[in-house]
Structures are given as C-alpha cells and as structure tokens.
Amino acid sequence: MPITTTKLMDMKRNQQKIASLTAYDASFAALFDKAGIDMLLVGDSLGMVLQGHDSTIPVTIENIAYHTQAVARGNGNALLVADMPFMSTPTLEQTLQNAATLMRAGAQMVKIEGGAWLCETIQALVRRAVPVCVHMGLTPQSVNVFGGYKVQGRSEADMAEMLNQAKAVEQAGAQLLVAECIPAQLGKALSQALTIPVIGIGAGVDTDGQILVMHDLLGITQGQLPKFAKNFLAQSNSIPEAVTRYITDVRRGLFPSEQHTFS
Numbered sequence: 486m487p488i489t490t491t492k493l494m495d496m497k498r499n500q501q502k503i504a505s506l507t508a509y510d511a512s513f514a515a516l517f518d519k520a521g522i523d524m525l526l527v528g529d530s531l532g533m534v535l536q537g538h539d540s541t542i543p544v545t546i547e548n549i550a551y552h553t554q555a556v557a558r559g560n561g562n563a564l565l566v567a568d569m570p571f572m573s574t575p576t577l578e579q580t581l582q583n584a585a586t587l588m589r590a591g592a593q594m595v596k597i598e599g600g601a602w603l604c605e606t607i608q609a610l611v612r613r614a615v616p617v618c619v620h621m622g623l624t625p626q627s628v629n630v631f632g633g634y635k636v637q638g639r640s641e642a643d644m645a646e647m648l649n650q651a652k653a654v655e656q657a658g659a660q661l662l663v664a665e666c667i668p669a670q671l672g673k674a675l676s677q678a679l680t681i682p683v684i685g686i687g688a689g690v691d692t693d694g695q696i697l698v699m700h701d702l703l704g705i706t707q708g709q710l711p712k713f714a715k716n717f718l719a720q721s722n723s724i725p726e727a728v729t730r731y732i733t734d735v736r737r738g739l740f741p742s743e744q745h746t747f748s
C-alpha cells in the first residue's frame with residue numbers, strides 16, 4: 486500500500502516512528518523501498534554528495550526534477566518528497582511553476598526551507614493540490630546568513646519562536662515538518678505541539694520520525710560528518726542490511742542515541 490500523508494499522520498497518532506532517507510537514483514530508491522522505508526526525499530543535499538559542491542546553493546530545479554524522475558521509477562510505496570532548491574520560490578507565480586515541475590517529475594510533496602513567512606506560499610500550493618513539507622532549524626540554503634552549519638534554536642526565545650512558526654505553517658496547511666540540527670528538547674516540544682508529523686535530523690530521538698542522508702548511512706560522505714550522522718554499514722555486511730538496521734533502530738527509538746544528539 487502506498488504511504489500517504491494520511492498514513493504518516495496515523496503513524497504519529499499511534500506512536501509508530503517514521504523512517505526516511507534521501508535517495509537520488511532508481512537503484513537506491515528501489516532498495517530502500519524494498520527495505521520498508523516510509524518516505525524518500527530527493528534532497529538538494531545532492532549538490533554536496535553527488536555534485537561535490539560545499540553547499541546546496543548551486544542546485545537547480547532541473548537537477549531536482551532529473552533525480553526525482555529516476556527515484557520515482559525505482560520507488561514502490563514510499564512517499565516521494567522533493568526539495569525546492571535555493572531561490573526556487575522568489576515569487577508566487579514561479580513557486581507554483583517550480584512545484585509543478587517537481588510534481589510532474591513524480592514528487593508527491595515538495596519541501597521548502599523557511600518559517601511562518603511561507604504561510605501564503607503554503608496556502609497557494611495546497612489549494613492547487615501540491616502537498617507541502619516545511620524544513621525548519623538549520624536550513625542549509627541559509628548557510629551564508631547563519632555563517633556556517635550551526636545548531637539553531639538554542640535560546641529560550643529562539644525555541645518559543647520556532648514553536649510559534651511551526652504552529653503557523655501547520656495552520657497554513659503544511660502536512661509535514663522537517664526539523665534539522667536543534668536541541669533534542671525543542672525536537673520533542675515541536676512534535677508534541679503539532680498534529681502533523683515532525684521528522685528530525687539532529688533533532689533528538691523524540692521526534693515523530695528520522696531522516697538521514699543516504700551517503701552518511703553508508704559511510705561514503707567525504708570530509709567532516711555532521712554529529713547526528715551514523716555509518717550503519719560499519720556494523721553490517723551489506724547495504725540492504727545497513728538500511729534495515731537503520732529502519733529498525735529508528736522504529737525502536739534506538740537511533741539517534743546521545744552521541745548523535747544536541748542538547
């Protein structure tokens with residue numbers, strides 16, 4: 486049975502953890518889907534792990550559409566989400582066109598980095614039948630504004646602000662939230678405050694689900710690994726076994742552990 490946004494909401498209500506991974510091609514998409522992954526993300530992280538850039542900023546809508554087509558061919562039941570890349574939402578008109586390009590490529594939902602200022606954008610997309618996931622916390626497209634890949638939402642004021650913004654985007658019609666690189670305490674508070682599922686990456690173990698960049702899971706990422714990432718292939722004999730281990734550890738609440746968590 487295909488995983489839908491309704492199914493993810495049911496999983497949250499029943500306290501079943503959502504396990505997701507990035508995927509960029511048909512072969513890995515098929516492998517992850519067969520292992521039982523709930524959601525696949527064609528992430529703009531492809532700019533770093535596939536193209537070799539040191540940020541996600543050079544990634545274009547054509548890049549995401551190309552990889553989304555490939556992932557869609559390999560995928561079976563997983564919910565297929567595609568990233569809206571840097572500067573793909575400059576005006577409402579262009580946002581709608583770019584989202585349409587990704588939906589035609591096979592995406593079932595688009596993910597946009599930002600906060601409460603996206604409310605109009607979210608409403609416009611949802612009214613035109615494009616499901617929306619909002620990405621908050623460390624939003625990598627803002628690396629040059631943040632001055633590096635830094636944990637977000639550390640102060641009491643920042644935590645309260647992110648909670649308010651998350652409630653606003655849920656109210657506007659967002660059906661999923663990705664929270665990246667925030668204290669575990671805030672990851673937990675977000676998940677409790679919202680009805681829609683919160684998928685964490687470096688947001689602690691108490692979010693409704695987890696997502697990881699596939700290259701990090703396989704231990705083939707070049708350079709410094711983010712603190713939240715874990716090489717699951719190191720303790721496995723094959724790629725399918727590593728993926729199954731990841732999914733099982735997420736479902737059982739064993740990943741992320743303390744060492745992969747910001748407090």
Ligand SMILES: Nc1nc(=O)c2c([nH]1)NC[C@@H]1CN(c3ccc(C(=O)N[C@@H](CCC(=O)O)C(=O)O)cc3)CN21
Pocket residue numbers: 529530533534541623625634635636666698700701706710711712713714
């Ligand atoms: N391989 C890979 N994994 C990812 O998770 C990922 C990408 N690439 N590319 C796109 C973005 C960039 N991401 C990143 C990149 C670096 C850090 C990082 O180094 N964070 C520091 C936090 C430092 C602090 O304490 O403020 C860390 O130690 O993890 C985090 C997220 C997440 N995404």
Ligand SMILES: CC(C)C(=O)C(=O)O
Pocket residue numbers: 507526527528529530531568620663665686696697698
């Ligand atoms: C790390 C995830 C959430 C992402 O946005 C990406 O892979 O681009």
Ligand SMILES: [Mg+2]
Pocket residue numbers: 528529530541568625
């Ligand atoms: Mg991304």
